[in-house]
Amino acid sequence: xxxxxxxxxxxxxxxxxxxxxxxxxxxxxxxxxxxxxxxxxxxxxxxxxxxxxxxxxxxxxxxxxxxxxxxxxxxxxxxxxxxxxxxxxxxxxxxxxxxxxxxxxxxxxxxxxxxxxxxxxxxxxxxxxxxxxxxxxxxxxxxxxxxxxxxxxxxxxxxxxxxxxxxxxxxxxxxxxxxxxxxxxxxxxxxxxxxxxxxxxxxxxxxxxxxxxxxxxxxxxxxxxxxxxxxxxxxxxxxxx
Amino acid sequence: xxxxxxxxxxxxxxxxxxxxxxxxxxxxxxxxxxxxxxxxxxxxxxxxxxxxxxxxxxxxxxxxxxxxxxxxxxxxxxxxxxxxxxxxxxxxxxxxxxxxxxxxxxxxxxxxxxxxxxxxxxxxxxxxxxxxxxxxxxxxxxxxxxxxxxxxxxxxxxxxxxxxxxxxxxxxxxxxxxxxxxxxxxx
Numbered sequence: 001x002x003x004x005x006x007x008x009x010x011x012x013x014x015x016x017x018x019x020x021x022x023x024x025x026x027x028x029x030x031x032x033x034x035x036x037x038x039x040x041x042x043x044x045x046x047x048x049x050x051x052x053x054x055x056x057x058x059x060x061x062x063x064x065x066x067x068x069x070x071x072x073x074x075x076x077x078x079x080x081x082x083x084x085x086x087x088x089x090x091x092x093x094x095x096x097x098x099x100x101x102x103x104x105x106x107x108x109x110x111x112x113x114x115x116x117x118x119x120x121x122x123x124x125x126x127x128x129x130x131x132x133x134x135x136x137x138x139x140x141x142x143x144x145x146x147x148x149x150x151x152x153x154x155x156x157x158x159x160x161x162x163x164x165x166x167x168x169x170x171x172x173x174x175x176x177x178x179x180x181x182x183x184x185x186x187x188x189x190x191x192x193x194x195x196x197x198x199x200x201x202x203x204x205x206x207x208x209x210x211x212x213x214x215x216x217x218x219x220x221x222x223x224x225x226x227x228x229x230x231x232x233x234x235x236x237x238x239x240x241x
Numbered sequence: 242x243x244x245x246x247x248x249x250x251x252x253x254x255x256x257x258x259x260x261x262x263x264x265x266x267x268x269x270x271x272x273x274x275x276x277x278x279x280x281x282x283x284x285x286x287x288x289x290x291x292x293x294x295x296x297x298x299x300x301x302x303x304x305x306x307x308x309x310x311x312x313x314x315x316x317x318x319x320x321x322x323x324x325x326x327x328x329x330x331x332x333x334x335x336x337x338x339x340x341x342x343x344x345x346x347x348x349x350x351x352x353x354x355x356x357x358x359x360x361x362x363x364x365x366x367x368x369x370x371x372x373x374x375x376x377x378x379x380x381x382x383x384x385x386x387x388x389x390x391x392x393x394x395x396x397x398x399x400x401x402x403x404x405x406x407x408x409x410x411x412x413x414x415x416x417x418x419x420x421x422x423x424x425x426x427x428x
Contacts, residue, residue, distance in 0.1 A: 003350070003351075004312070008246075010246065011245050011246075014245050014246070014248060015246070015248060015249055015370060016248065016249060016250075016369035016370055017369070018368065018369065018370070018372075020369060023251070023367070023369065025251075025366050025367030026367050026368070026369065027287070027367075028286040028287035028288055028290075028367070028417070028418065029286050029287065029292070029365065029366075029367035029368055029417050029418075030367070030368070030417075030418075031372065031417060031418065031422060031423075031425050032287075032418050032419075032422060033397070033422045033424070033425075035425055035426055035427035036392055036393050036424055036425075036426050036427065037392070037426070037427045038373065038389065038392075038426035038427060038428045039349075039350050039388075039389070039392075040428075041347070041348070041349045041350060041355060041388075041389070042308065042312075042313060042315075042347050042348055042349075043300070043302075043308075043347060043355070043358065043360050043375075044360065044428065045312050046300070046308040046310035046312045046313050047300065047310060047312075048300065048309070048310070048324050048325065048326035049309065049310055049311070049324070054263075082244060083244075084243065084244045084245060084246055085243070085244075086243070086244055095259050095260060095263075096259060097255065097256075097258040097259025097260075099255075105255045105258060106258060107254075107255045107257060107258055109254050109255065109294075110254075110255065121258070122258050122259075123258050123259050123262065125262070159250075159252070159253060159255075159256075159259055161252075161259060161260065165310075165312060166312065167300050167360055167362065167373075167428075168373075168428050170298075170362055170371065171246070171247060171249060172249060172250065172251075172252050172364055172370075172371065173247050173248065173249055173250045174250040174251075174253075188250055188251060188369070191248070191250070191369050192248050197245065197248045198248065200245075200247060200248065201247070201248055201250070222247045223244045223245060223246050223247050224246060224247070225246045226244070226246075
């Protein structure tokens with residue numbers, strides 16, 4: 001059997017380090033011993049396969065999971081899941097969760113003095129289609145305070161969890177909103193020094209998916225790691241950059 | 242086209258909202274072949290305190306050493322009812338648990354067989370990206386020739402090998418920092 005091609009290692013400064021003291025919780029949780037470089041064997045190059053049986057038709061609409069409608073501004077969040085080689089990835093399980101419009105999570109640990117919304121649980125799922133596209137209907141989450149430092153506030157965000165074709169493409173990230181004044185003060189958003197990489201975490205307002213008299217559209221494309229290409233293919237790509 | 246992977250962000254403290262619907266602690270329902278194992282453990286931080294907000298995910302081959310993934314081109318059968326994926330969210334004591342089967346051996350670098358192992362992915366508040374590690378099985382002669390274990394400094398290998406806790410019961414803990422820190426991989 002031929003050795004399968006490994007996945008590309010991260011570009012410098014586009015992925016966070018474990019220890020990032022501005023985000024205080026990393027201090028007691030980041031490993032201190034050196035990491036061992038893992039070759040990409042069959043165990044790393046494979047991943048669980050999900051199907052339409054795993055998600056319900058209604059899982060993508062966070063505004064219709066309860067008796068009534070949630071409070072807040074309805075939004076459509078959609079985009080494509082691609083790999084680093086630009087290939088759309090179908091069948092990717094996308095899981096999202098978020099705070100409600102007032103900036104409160106439906107979770108016992110969240111004690112922020114903002115109202116819970118009985119009509120909003122804040123979780124959704126989608127399996128990307130043949131073009132790697134996903135789409136959620138939800139409400140715009142609120143900003144909320146946290147205890148990382150004095151007067152710390154998280155910018156509005158939606159958590160995204162994705163499975164790709166390999167265990168090493170597994171990604172959990174957060175999507176932000178354009179123009180949020182809290183972004184530059186947020187230790188999570190600013191956890192990498194590459195400014196372009198940060199900015200790719202910000203969704204863009206999108207007329208195409210905006211629904212007249214109903215909901216604004218935001219677009220958020222997600223790129224999962226891609227496989228190394230053969231040296232012949234790779235070289236011109238790298239010199240172009 | 243050459244793109245760059247999206248930056249990883251922490252799972253945060255509210256992971257249950259998004260991930261609890263697909264907790265899978267029993268990977269091998271009745272009828273799945275293989276030696277049954279119960280794997281239990283706990284996650285502790287640099288102060289030795291339990292981590293009560295971690296997601297532990299495992300990925301493994303079936304008892305024949307075949308992954309239920311199209312990327313596995315080996316001519317071996319997949320097994321109905323066995324996906325090989327598990328997810329456990331730690332409780333107040335930092336505990337997680339899985340019931341599964343011991344996987345078969347799968348090929349590694351240069352066609353060398355790997356010892357039976359689970360791939361483990363760990364997310365939690367305080368981690369801006371996941372940790373990746375492995376669990377190997379005790380009393381397994383193949384551990385001595387495993388090409389990945391062989392990359393780990395000998396004095397740290399024991400952190401990747403589960404301990405036997407009775408018939409079919411294994412214990413494996415995740416120690417984030419300090420003496421006995423678990424080996425994590427740069428993946």
